[in-house]
Amino acid sequence: MITNTVIFPWNANFETGVPVIDEQHKKLVDLLNQLAKHFTSETDALELDRVFDELTGYALYHFKTEEEIWAQYLPAEEMTRSHAKVHQDFVDAVLKLKGQQGMLQAGLVADETISFLTHWLAFHILESDKHMAKIVLALQRGMTLPQAKEIAVVEMSGAMGVLVDTFLGMYDSLASRTMQLMREISERQQVEGRLKLSRKVIDSTLEAIFITDAEGLVIDANPAFCLEVQREQEQMIGMPIRQIKPEFFGQEKMEEVWKAATESGHWAGEILGRDAKGAMEAVWLSLSAIKSDQGVITHYVGLSSSISLLIQRQHRLEDAAQHDVLTGLPNRRLLHDRLSQAVVHSKRSGRFLAVCYLDLDGFKQVNDTLGHHAGDEVLRIVAVRLNKLLRGEDTVARLGGDEFVLLLGDLDGEEDAGLLLNRLLQDIAQPILINGTPVKVTASIGVTLYPRDKSEAEQLLVHADEAMYVAKRNGKSRYQFFS
Numbered sequence: 001m002i003t004n005t006v007i008f009p010w011n012a013n014f015e016t017g018v019p020v021i022d023e024q025h026k027k028l029v030d031l032l033n034q035l036a037k038h039f040t041s042e043t044d045a046l047e048l049d050r051v052f053d054e055l056t057g058y059a060l061y062h063f064k065t066e067e068e069i070w071a072q073y074l075p076a077e078e079m080t081r082s083h084a085k086v087h088q089d090f091v092d093a094v095l096k097l098k099g100q101q102g103m104l105q106a107g108l109v110a111d112e113t114i115s116f117l118t119h120w121l122a123f124h125i126l127e128s129d130k131h132m133a134k135i136v137l138a139l140q141r142g143m144t145l146p147q148a149k150e151i152a153v154v155e156m157s158g159a160m161g162v163l164v165d166t167f168l169g170m171y172d173s174l175a176s177r178t179m180q181l182m183r184e185i186s187e188r189q190q191v192e193g194r195l196k197l198s199r200k201v202i203d204s205t206l207e208a209i210f211i212t213d214a215e216g217l218v219i220d221a222n223p224a225f226c227l228e229v230q231r232e233q234e235q236m237i238g239m240p241i242r243q244i245k246p247e248f249f250g251q252e253k254m255e256e257v258w259k260a261a262t263e264s265g266h267w268a269g270e271i272l273g274r275d276a277k278g279a280m281e282a283v284w285l286s287l288s289a290i291k292s293d294q295g296v297i298t299h300y301v302g303l304s305s306s307i308s309l310l311i312q313r314q315h316r317l318e319d320a321a322q323h324d325v326l327t328g329l330p331n332r333r334l335l336h337d338r339l340s341q342a343v344v345h346s347k348r349s350g351r352f353l354a355v356c357y358l359d360l361d362g363f364k365q366v367n368d369t370l371g372h373h374a375g376d377e378v379l380r381i382v383a384v385r386l387n388k389l390l391r392g393e394d395t396v397a398r399l400g401g402d403e404f405v406l407l408l409g410d411l412d413g414e415e416d417a418g419l420l421l422n423r424l425l426q427d428i429a430q431p432i433l434i435n436g437t438p439v440k441v442t443a444s445i446g447v448t449l450y451p452r453d454k455s456e457a458e459q460l461l462v463h464a465d466e467a468m469y470v471a472k473r474n475g476k477s478r479y480q481f482f483s
Contacts, residue, residue, distance in 0.1 A: 008032050008036075008121070016130050017137050024066075028121060032118065032121060035055060052097070056095060063087035066087075070132055073139050083132065127156075135148045138151045138152065202222045207304065208228045208303070209225055210241060210302045211299055211300070212302075213298070214296075216240050218244065221236055241302070262289055262297065265289050266289070267286070267288075268285065269285065271283055288300065326376055330397040331399075335395070335397035335399070347451065352416070352449050353450040354409075354421075355405070355450065356406035356417075357405055358424075358468070359444050360402035360441045361443060363375065366378055366439055370437065377434055378432055382428060386428075390420075394408050394409060395407040405461065417449065421479045428441065442477035444468055444480075445471060445480070446463075446482065448460055448464045448481070448482035
């Protein structure tokens with residue numbers, strides 16, 4: 001936003017001698033300057049609408065104040081009535097301009113609008129307001145109305161008339177030139193903002209980036225590249241990239257890479273490089289040639305990434321996509337995969353799979369009385385307890401809220417599942433200390449056994465969920481098999 005350039009600078013010659021009017025004139029001038037800034041700064045329609053409303057509202061307030069002063073001293077004068085008419089004409093003009101916002105934002109009539117408003121306000125203050133203020137000030141000094149009018153006419157003629165014409169001409173020219181300057185400043189600030197953002201992106205990225213001139217001499221490098229080659233940026237400026245990254249040139253393939261980037265403008269692929277400790281590793285390199293408007297290569301930009309790090313990052317992303325952030329347990333997405341595998345294993349082994357839907361009893365009260373942070377801690381502790389009790393071939397997943405799903409495989413039947421579930425219920429019911437406060441929750445568990453329940457995987461979850469609600473109705477802190 002432009003802050004130091006104004007379309008309408010306030011000048012002492014605009015002062016009428018009536019303090020309240022002068023202060024309000026300054027506010028109008030400030031609002032006019034704000035409007036000009038919005039015209040040159042690509043302001044959206046809502047913000048431009050707000051500025052127009054503020055200008056219109058304050059103009060009405062100021063005109064009311066001014067007219068009350070004039071009416072107090074010049075109640076029956078024609079100039080008082082005509083002055084009020086001019087005020088109304090200004091408000092009507094501003095409202096009309098507000099209706100042309102589409103053209104104003106496009107810059108089609110912005111200059112003419114600001115020129116009109118500047119000219120009107122400057123002329124009105126210098127010609128009309130100062131004249132009437134001089135009459136009022138003379139009346140306040142004890143003169144009669146005819147004497148006050150005569151004094152005002154004398155003071156507004158001669159040099160004052162020349163001053164008015166000079167000021168109006170100067171401010172008309174100033175408005176046009178300043179609008180052009182403000183647009184140039186705004187455009188430059190936008191370009192500078194984009195450049196700063198680009199610089200931050202380059203500096204923040206984990207990929208190593210270097211920029212050379214057409215001869216391969218380094219002109220810039222980001223922190224990741226400096227770390228990779230163990231050099232300060234200032235040390236590398238002007239050095240050949242061939243010297244800093246010799247492995248990029250020592251391979252026969254790399255000569256082909258630079259040739260390809262030079263001829264076609266870009267190359268990307270896998271090469272051998274060195275990490276920060278000097279060890280050889282697979283690197284993904286992207287090399288681009290930057291050309292001038294005339295098609296001449298002026299720079300090369302290289303971006304390299306450790307393939308092992310890319311693979312690690314991919315694994316982390318996949319892990320985050322398949323696990324619950326709060327507890328680290330498998331989420332609904334991973335559960336579906338595990339459930340499908342467990343069903344297949346049960347078919348092959350001929351043993352039972354227990355699909356268990358678990359919901360905590362009393363969890364809402366923890367959230368309501370101790371807060372969500374306490375509730376989150378309870379969920380984390382319950383997740384740890386479930387993981388400890390389950391066997392290696394079992395799965396515990398969190399669906400969301402206080403709902404969990406357990407997959408218990410390689411079972412002989414209901415009795416085998418019941419032994420595990422009783423231990424789970426007992427362990428979950430043990431008190432949990434939250435900031436020194438003992439908290440107790442229990443669990444209601446619905447269970448369906450596959451392949452006794454021959455449903456598809458999704459339907460097994462539905463049946464376990466239905467059985468869980470039966471367990472809650474039967475008194476909670478228990479398990480219930482689906483029938």
